[in-house]
Amino acid sequence: MKEKYCISTLFLGCLLVQFDSSVFAQDSPWGYRCDGDTSKCIKEEATDPLIQTSFAQCKLTCNPYGVLWPKPTSVSLDDQVVPFLPSNVTSAVVAPPNVASLLDEAIAIFIDNLHKNYPKYSQDMTPRAGPYKSAANNHILHLDITVTNSDDRLSLHTDESYSLALATNGDVSTATIHSPTYFGARHALETLSQFTEYDEPLHALLIITSATIEDSPVFPYRGVLLDTARNFVQITDIERTLDAMSANKLNTFHWHITDTHSFPVYLTSRPEMTHYGAYSSREIYYAREIMHIVEYGRIRGIRVLPEYDAPAHVGNGFQWGPKEGLGDIAVCVNKEPWASYCVEPPCGQLNLANPKMYDVLGEIYSEFVNFFGPIDLFHFGGDEVNLNCWNTTEEIVNWMIENDFGLSEDSYYDQWGVFQARALQLLTTANGDQKVPGILWTSHLTEAGRIEKYLPSDDYIIQIWTEETDPIIGELLDKNYRVIFSNYDHWYLDCGFGAWVGEGNNWCSPYKGWQTVYDNNPIEIASRYSTTFDPALILGGEAALWTEQADGEALDSRLWPRCAALGERLWGNPAHNWVLAESRFIHHRQRMVRRGIQADRIQPQWCHQNEGLCYA
């Protein structure tokens, strides 16, 4: 074990004779010491620069959780490291054939992520000259992966757990991964990639020599919402978002793909929708692109969840209706003054009075199921219906009167309820008569007195977007509704910027810092309102980026690293707040940047190098 000892204490004496003074002159005088009491890496001037511990080595081994993000359920890490190169990875897979081929892709991504640990200006991966150059060149990282189950699509019941054991024997480190499913094994590879760091003095990767992990998520639904209708987002930007999500074990990309503003989805059955509704001919998602994103997500352990928001949040794209003899599919489209007919410009709602509207809705669902399927969930949207729009549209008012529905608020809620029931039925038909749970935003329809009437708890999951102080949280749980948290006071990522109508700051200001994102504990919030709820009703949570003021350009800055904070909250739901997570979080942000994600800086780099000294 002499060799291993020497390698793993690389900067504690073994290299003394190897560096000449000219090399030393380029090196940093700073080293790092792991403080056993605080588990922090302390930057200090080495009495002899050659016997210092490097930043990478200290970070990998000092904290009991290393630099793992999100924090696994159970972790044991060695404090020794060995150098290796990303080119020296081998693997053996035991899994059903469909899973084995997915694992091939996951392993390729893993190796790519190892390469990305190097500083971006480094093309040359030859280790620095010295006695450990050959050690690094010769060391093998072997992956031994076993998956038992052939499931290759996520559902709310997928077992995403895994175990990961890493052991080093001579020139070989073996990572043994066991998981019931592909999804757990993929998570294991992500964790394993976080056992590695680029080491500046050696110009090679370091990996912890041994570790044991048992891990599984607390919540089955861990999502990020992206709105691509207020502003269009390119496919490459969505791919990058999925890359970043997979680094945080987030598993649901909620694609709010259409809205009143634009309809960017090319429908084979209704090309008129993009002809009238896309912002331009270059701002359209075609079937092959959506299917590519669905597959891209699946490989990365991510469900791509479609939302077709209705009956409000529709409008542009439907202008062809009257011309083709179908009448108005949508009403109040771009109607002025907008504040009378919707919550933000432009307005638009589906035309309840037009039976042809349901034909078109069925066509849309049908194509969505085709693009995104097989689906295990569907998002119906369903918030912010403006009754005044319907009640000032002559065709609808006449229809309400002719059918003896009345014109009261309740009458309109009744018809909204009828609409939703029809929508569920149409979706089920489009999905080959397979009913899947539908998700709906909290709205006037989910309030007490209405929800029981219109929305069976077996059929619907409710996504809560109001504040953590909204008593509806307790009501929903007490009525046995499954819920997803997206309370805007913590998880709306568009908040805090300038207003986009008028001046001042936008409606949900202030900006939600990562600490605010991290500290939003769904179980703790729910416990304030209900003492009897079944925790299994809380499926998880989701951060939302509504894109009135974002597109692909600032996408990463809005999402990251704040969604990483979400990732740890939803994976492990830690009992502690952000303070104990800060040091790993700061480090994880740097990792994401190396992987090509333009995540925001959280602190000066001095704070990263001087752990714990940037306190309030």
Add this chain to the structure above:
Amino acid sequence: MKEKYCISTLFLGCLLVQFDSSVFAQDSPWGYRCDGDTSKCIKEEATDPLIQTSFAQCKLTCNPYGVLWPKPTSVSLDDQVVPFLPSNVTSAVVAPPNVASLLDEAIAIFIDNLHKNYPKYSQDMTPRAGPYKSAANNHILHLDITVTNSDDRLSLHTDESYSLALATNGDVSTATIHSPTYFGARHALETLSQFTEYDEPLHALLIITSATIEDSPVFPYRGVLLDTARNFVQITDIERTLDAMSANKLNTFHWHITDTHSFPVYLTSRPEMTHYGAYSSREIYYAREIMHIVEYGRIRGIRVLPEYDAPAHVGNGFQWGPKEGLGDIAVCVNKEPWASYCVEPPCGQLNLANPKMYDVLGEIYSEFVNFFGPIDLFHFGGDEVNLNCWNTTEEIVNWMIENDFGLSEDSYYDQWGVFQARALQLLTTANGDQKVPGILWTSHLTEAGRIEKYLPSDDYIIQIWTEETDPIIGELLDKNYRVIFSNYDHWYLDCGFGAWVGEGNNWCSPYKGWQTVYDNNPIEIASRYSTTFDPALILGGEAALWTEQADGEALDSRLWPRCAALGERLWGNPAHNWVLAESRFIHHRQRMVRRGIQADRIQPQWCHQNEGLCYA
């Protein structure tokens, strides 16, 4: 003139016979009509899609200011357009040789910007088939540029004015540019580039056929501050920032290059500074890189202004002092608890008691002058001195006592004053005995009673960073100090994000939206506090990006397009507020994105396509 008529009303009939239905099927049914009363482009379904006006044509010609940003002093634009290609630009220059060679570079940038008007996915610049394909192919844009003066470096007295006359005769549009200096001519080319837009239906550029512009800036100092010490920013990111500044006629890149956190400037005379003070060996600016940035800026009409902040905001990098027998150059470096010794971690101030400190300061100035010179201004920093740091440092306390300076607050201010006088002297020596105006931040030293004592108004320009409600504004002007506005309540671009020490939001929240940036009128603010000030004392203004929470990744998102709002404010200081600028601003943001700047979206694209309908 028949031909011109047909070209310039391209979508009013001439092309009818050219498009077949399959081409039409891919086209948008939407066209634009210029509303004469409001000068807004109204999106509407064309009764016949072939006789619609395109978005580009309407935008170029509908508003009296077209899509020009910043708004020129005097503008007259034709409402006709012709198609052309970026490859068909010719030029003739009459200028002194040094200016002519700068103009060659400016013309190359101009042509490059024309190329960037095309959507980024377009490599092929062949115009769409049709009768105007050959018109576009054959049309020449000729630049006829005359510059009289040989000045090739900016100063506060540089005449940046220009005149630009565009006229079209047959196949040739000639842009005649006259300017006293290179800098005016460069601005003219930027304005000219904004007479052009990519036209979707034709897949070619359009240019206005004739125009007359007389233009000059209201303020001679129009700056953006970037801090590269709290976090390092790559040279390529700085280049991109200069590109973006030049698109907005901003003329000063204020490089806050060092601070307590890090010292990233490689000094030939003191390599120890980066050895101890750089974040890593890859996060260092070398002489050749700084000189490259200075030249890159000069070509783009931008002064690269160095700041060496002292006597506070120093620290890391000076740790070598005692080892090399010079004693402590800086004191309180990284001292804890930080809140007792500085405004943010880490702490550090120059050691007033150590005469060797001045030797080192002289070396630093000398290298800075070498890197950045010839300089016409220098920024001494000079804010946020913490007297308690000095007054708790034994060496300094003893020195104060030994020299009978006393230990009162006033005694320390006296010594700070002595320091500043020495600093000015050292800089002047380093600059070959040429004194240049020094800029200082507002601080306790610039308060009434001290400023007159320590800071002669001939020697110093004061940069105001406190709020617009600070009465010091009137005091400074009444005492005849030249000032630069950077009041944080409007022009600090780091505000509004999460806290970086502790939780909640950062100190200067909320976020300053572009409207807030735009509406900060220095003359109007000054007039509230002084009725007798000389407007020429107001040199201009500057937006600041302090980088506790930013580096190259989110740089563009923080700066742009908000600094474009600053650009128009400082160029023309318009009497109106943001409302009248909004439509051009939204369009200009899109232009910046085409040029590779990751500027934030301000509104949904629907608002860009439906001018004026996203109102509060």
